[in-house]
Amino acid sequence: MSIYRHKQGARMAEAVVANGLIFLAGQVANNPAADAKAQTEDVLAQIDSLLAELDSDKTKIVDVTVFLANLADFDAMNAAWDAWVPAGHVPARATVEAKLAKPEWKVEIKLIASH
Secondary structure, X not given: OOEEEEEEOOOOEEEEEEOOEEEEEEEEOOOOOOOHHHHHHHHHHHHHHXXXXXXXXXXXXXXXXXXXXXXXXXXXXXXXXXHHOOOOOOOEEEEEEOOOOOOOOOEEEEEEEEO
8 A cells, every 4th residue: 555645744744645545634724813714715725725736626525524613603614615515525524613723723624535
């Protein structure tokens, strides 16, 4: 089995490709002062870019975990999500409330996609 580590750093890789699957690290917003909807849109754009770099796209996502710092942001996150996810290609998904690494982050998304 070959394993490819994409954008590897000392602590983690942004993605790992193994056995035809892409495992994305948790993606967080580059616009931490924004509201939950805007942060989610930013994270989803990052996901689009990473998947494209790995010759994949959002239609190939199979599993997603969304971490919200506050479940009160569930509807705002879903507004961005629903506008982004392609009809007929919805993945399995879980959304949980979690304390994120930085207090200004409202959303973090981790996923698995097919290569």
